[in-house]
Amino acid sequence: MAQKKNNNVKFYELESFLSSVNQNDIPPLVLIYGEPYLIRESFKIISAFLLGSEQNRFAIETLEGGSVSMGDIIEQVSTFSFLVSKKIVAVKNIPLFQAQQGGPEIGFSPADLDHFMNFIEKGIPENHFLILTTPHIDKRKKIYKTIADMGLVIDGSVATGARKADVDEQRSVLQTVAGKILTRYKKTMDNQAFNSLVELTGFNMELFAQNLEKLVVYSGNNRTVSITDVKAVIIRDKKDPIFNLTNAFMEKNVTKTLFYLNSLFNEGFHPLQILKSFENLIRKLILVKSFTRQFSQNHTINFKNINFNSFKQTVMPKVIQHDERTKSDITARNEYLSKQDPNDKKPLKKKKETSNDLFLAPNSKNPYPVFQVFQKSENFSFIELNHALFFLSDLDYQLKSSSVDAVTKIECFIIKSCSKGGFEYAQENKNRRHHI
Template sequence: MDAKQAFRAIKQGNVSPIYVCYGTESYIMNEFIERLMEQLVEPEHREMAVVRFDTAETPLDVIIEEAETLPFLVPSKIIMVRDSVLFAAGKESNKVEHRPEKLLAYMGQPSETTVLVFVVPHEKLDERKKLVKTAKGNDSVISFSPLQSEELLQWLLKRASNQGRSMDKQTAEELLRRVGTDMHALAAETDKLCLHAGTGGSVTLESVRSLVPMATEQNVFKLTEELAALRTAEAITLYYDLLKQREEPIKLMALLVRQFRNMLYVKELGSQGYSPQQMASQLGLHPYAVKITGEQARKFSQERLASMLSELADLDYAMKTGRVEKSLGLELFLLRTGSQGAS
């Protein structure tokens, strides 16, 4: 099942005895686990009712024994198990021996007083394993993948609305441009803006621009936009601001290389008929990052992107060997790129 179905089920009181939660969106996964705990355990009982393990340190036999043991002084308990070896393709430690057949047997007859939750922080499960097939057959597997760009915007609007504040889509987009797609950071910045707006107030575009600092990676996104639009002066001003923030030119260059490379990949994958979702999976990017990268890539030809990557490779060598002063070398690259444009 997907995350939305899982949230809906526990809200209706339909709690499964076993969950296998996997995916790269840790914020939503943590939120699901928190909702599950709220449904099953009183806040004052959490110390006794929540047990935590890690399969990298604890044998499966010990975990199953705990699952089969009746809870102490509480009606039910939750066992949280961080895992990379049972359900994913992680390498097992030589110090810890697991017997998957014990878990398979438990899946057939789980305890009525225990909810066993496996947290697998991987993009995919190992579909070859019988444990994965059995868990899927029992509808115990939940996927927590990054939200699509439109879903992320709606999530920001809803978070503000839930706090009695309003926010329009343009403001939410500016917040995304400044913070990026990390939902933990987005939640913190949204809450800060809502506090500033006050009860019944509005989170405005001006408040986002004045209160939310631009993350380094987002500044590099902006830098490439300025270069593509031939706004060389704006690009150089942004570069100077980053230097004032003590950002290392070599780090900034590495981020530029990554962004130009991603733009080239997006153009190539797009020409092969890949969808944005497929591109995100292929490149290991958030869907929103693919959307922004695709918009930027349309302003550059493939030949121009390849040429800039070649220039940056030469510059990297020159900077690291001392042939070029680092900050000046990158500034000259920006000036040349801005004057030559995207074609």
Template sequence: MDAKTAAKDIKQGKVSPLYLLYGSEKFRMNEFTAMLEEHLIAKEDRDFAVIPFDLSETPVQAVIEEAETVPFMVERKLLLVRDAALFTAGKEKVKLEHNVEMLSEYMQHPAEFSVIVFMVNGDKLDERKKIVKSIKTAGTVLAFNPLGAEELLRWVEKGFRERGCSIAPGTAEALIASSGTGLQGLSAEMDKLCLFAGTGGRVDAAAVESLVHRGTEQNIFTLVEDIANLRLDKALNTLYELLKQREEPIKIASLITRQFRIILQVKDLSALSYSQGQIASQLGLHPYAVKLAGEQAHKFGSQRLRQILSILADLDYQMKTGAVDKVLGLELFMLRLGA
């Protein structure tokens, strides 16, 4: 089951007694728990009925004891259990005696008046563990992995609609290009843009350009995009903006190298018929970053990309040994590429 289906079931009153949430998208995980809390517990009862735990500080048997205790003044309790490392392969930072057998026994006969949500700080579960197999049988296990490229665009478009403002074509892409793929940051920027536009207002790429701060990595991506499209004036303006922000030239060169290396890797893997998701997993990148790198890869041949990486390696050596002025070296590199 995926999170969307689980949310639909909850809204229809089909609630599991146990949930296990894991994955790298903590923002979506928190959104899910907030939705669960909203549908299960009345606002005025949350001080009594929503009980947080942290398994790095509290043994799991304390969670079970609370789950089995009849609620006071409310019909149902929601137990939010963070740092549930006992479901992963990694070792716990703090040594606590967790009675996993007690948890397994509880899973066989969970209390009707309690819902337990375990939140794992990790991308994977340890499928070899008996406790993981048990909760898959007794409860609902949900993965919160990065959204695919198209899913991310739809998520942004939906976010604007939910905030009561419309967007011009290309606005979602412009926002991701400026803010990055982090959902927390994108959510905050959408709040700001819709506040600027007003209820029923319209947000366009120009508003994104003027209101959204572009991070260093986003600036580097734009710089490489401008180089690929022979927009050297824009590329140099981005470089000077980064220098104005006191970014170290060697760091800028390193980030440019990283972007060109990603482009080459995406190009090579695409030639081997890898899917966008497979490439993202292989390189440890967000699927949207793979999509954009794939678009840039069409503008370069593989041999040309290897030549550029060789030039950047020489530039790095010259900058670090003082053989060339750092800023001048970056300028000459970009002019050479444009030529």
């Protein structure tokens, strides 16, 4: 049995840990959790170590968590094979930490968990191993504590936040993944090429590893993967997919918006990146609606039906005036705030540049994008946009402070915002919102 201090191992320590122990030191129960890519890589390493020279496809029995009963799992682990002397039963995505919600495919009952804990406490048959994988765990639950005491836990989790510490951890993980792939092919990769690949791929280990494999093949006999290779093989423009998403949303096209959302997640975009794009869009639309309210007091105009030439002649000059006043107000405010007290000897901090989000037309020489935003703003009421901003503000708080299903939340936001009935949120959630 492995020593108590080694019952929890980070994925990047796994190979080093296994090199320091014997097969007999590894408990027959293993739990791997975290990122899907790291789970698969950890499973390959631990299963190869446990089977040793007896590498045989009949030695591994794979079960799908959520569609297999606890009784079936225990039966499979307890059943001896006539073909191999060592046997691994792998249960993928086992819902050990989800509460049962009435359906047979969601979670296990308390009786199931008690039955399982009794089974592993009595002991798994000799030369039989049970490997469980799951994206998330709950260390407060008794089942986790039992597994941690009796088995080996491999931690493949990675911080998913947007703080510097989280981003640094993500980058470190990608460096580890890159190191293993490059070592396998006896190649290296310079920093410029690595930085470019990370920028193009984002924190998506599946995509990152696939792209790196392509680069290794493309580099041929060269020992180093270069920035030239990255530019030649890996192509992705982060702006265009985001533009497609927000443009479909402004059109209130649910199908297209969900399609582009799914595409962005598949390409490795973080939920907070997408959330920020929606926040910027909603703020821009609110800014436009505020302007059109003032404009419509003196002009009877339907922005949805106006043509581009009329917009340039009648509306664009007012837009430019609005932005000039805004810029003047910001400059005056900054000058006032920058006045230093004669008794204060501290050097003044450098002023931040004014954000383009405060302007209706950041590039007034190109009025057509402004025209499009004005037209599509007619698809939303002022109240709808305010409700949407409240929702996004709350979701931002939840993503940074707790564990929520970001994909489902954003999908629901899109469906409700693009529906004919309009988006309502603030009033019905006023007691649950996080006011500052």
